Amino acid sequence: MKEVTMKTISIPLPLLVLVFMSVIAPAKAQNAASANAKAVSASAKPSLTVTATQVGQAQMATKLTANGSLAAWQEAIIGSESSGLRIAEVLVNVGDVVNRGQVLARFASEAVNADVAQAKAALLEAEATAVEAVTNADRARGLQASGAISKQQIGQYLTAEQTAKARVAAAKASLDVQQIRLKYTQVLAPDAGIISARTATVGAVVGNGAELFRLIRQGRLEWRAEVTSADLSKIASGMSVTVIAPNGEQAQAKVRMVAPTVDVNNRIGLVYVDLLPAKDKKLSNAFKPGMFARGEFMLGSSAAMTIPQQAVVVRDGFSYVFKLNPDQRVTQVKVQTGRRMQVNGAEQIEILGGINAGTQIAASGVGFLNDGDLVKLVAAPITPTANPVPATKK
Template identity: 80%
Template sequence: MKDVTMKNTMMPLKLLVVVLLSVVIPAYAQSSASAKASSASVTGGTKPSLTVTATQVGQSQMSTKLVANGSVAAWQEAIIGSESNGLRISEVLVNIGDVVSRGQVLARFANEAVSADVAQAKAALAEAEATAVEATVNADRARGLQASGAISKQQIGQYLTAEQTAKARVAAAKASLDVQQLRLKYTQVLAPDSGVISARTATVGAVVGNGAELFRMIRQGRLEWRAEVTSADLSKISNGAQAIVIAPNGEQIQGKVRMVAPTVDVSNRTGLVYVDLLQPKDKKQMHSFKPGMFARGEFVFGSSQAMTVPQQAVVVRDGFSYVFKLNADQRVTQVKVQTGRRMQINGSEMIEILSGVNAGTQIAASGVGFLNDGDLVKLVTASSSAAAPVKK
């Protein structure tokens, strides 16, 4: 009786175990298959290596420029020297940086000795003129008596000779007076032209010789930029071409080509282009340019249509420039390109593409420094792109 009861009790338990096994085993198998598939996906290398944004090779209007470096110099620098010999400087009226006009007195020499020489020359002239008047009267009287024979021909000749001699002495006295008056004039040092005093060696009390330098002056305050241009580019520049010159502090000023040097330096194969710096309306802007300073500039020749890409879309490797072309399978192809001009367009730095890709080609615009040929990438919009490598 007990055996029958136990058999009846075990039957439901066996049925319950069979049902549980039929449910658990398929679920476990399905979970294991999913895990294996996921693992195979990860190890299969199909995960994108980088998240990038895309752009197209576009067409833009770019100005044609030639960049050069050079020095700022005075258009002409006048050296103002002493024309008096052995005189003491009594007064210096200007200093470095002063703006002067033509004929303005810059310095004075002590003129007491020269004034005395002028007075002596005037007295000598007056004496010579009085002697000449007497000699002329005697000569006229002798001419009147020549026909009567009252005096000899020898005496008449002496009177006429005395007249000529007296007149010659008057001319010599006048010349001597002119010399002394010129010396008196030279006791004042005058500006030969309008301009700016750039150097001064004149000192009160100094005794200087004839020809000694006293001042240097930038004539008319005009400055020029002497750009160094390679011999290959000299032919592109002509007189009257426009230029933009940039000072070390970033200030810009307009310039105009005055002359292209007729010769080229044999040591570095460059020639000088002389660019007049145009006076701006704001005079403070001109203060950023000083003679002797280094400046860079650009010659502007016009504009032309060009293929352009953003600067960040170009990567330089081994001395060559590359872009990464986006393919339909979301992989990139590294393409070698030749670059040209650079220009700010709508606040972005753009680079001209001369060859390698065509207009309209879709390329990676960000994170190109991390890419390699054939990489799988993920495209996102510019606002959501982090432009950083994805961890594998």
């Protein structure tokens, strides 16, 4: 039998140690890295405490904004209808509210009263002459058949009768003229309204047609909105309008008429808007003719995605929101904003794109957040907002 001999291979100890370390070291390094990551994650602190909200949906009004001037609806010019008379009394001043037919001023009427008395006397004389002429004419008619008087004399009596009657009519007309002059010694308001200007002064002698007062008829004001030709077709009579005074005060108004023409120089058309008085039948002092005001035409409403105004931050001219991730970190998302509206005193802003309805976003402290920040969520106070859209369950 042959003997089998086994040879023993001897491995140097340094090489064996090197092989062992090359197998064990990667596993230890991986475990150490994982442990370090867990330690860092456990020790990380939220950078900010925020409240959360969801992108909701609501009906938002579609508005068209325009600028224009306030003016009187109609401004009546009240002038003198008498000539050469002296103003004896002025009874109203600028800003006074007057009624139709109210006396605004009086002229000295002594001369006119004398003319009226003279005209009355002339009328009485003409009537007396007419009575005699009628009597003579009646007598001549009775003698016409008997032939006691000639036909020529009869004709003279009949002509005298007609002439006397004509003189009576002329005297009456003259008296009417003088009475009209006497009536014109009182300047009356042609309509109810507000005195906007006064040039009448006591003692002045004015000519026929001279301006004495200006009156804003019925106290009505209108806003003459300047609208581009592209937007003019969107406006119709009866449309509701909110007019905003220079101090921010608002008044409800209604479109009365859209101008039938457009200015060829700037392609701007005028829209005449009646300002509606308040319950006390008077407009606020914030609205005066000649003021420049801004207004919003209510074109309708449409559905829109909305979020609170404070959830939007503007950086470098762009609008952003911070989306909340499941790991309590935020992602900065660029969005497009649109219309704005007030809901129970809170301002909501429309989101046109960049984020979907139902997405949960940070609602407070967004101005201090950056992309990837870790945040802590707290319950938001219950306030009425736009109708939220529930997030879909995955």
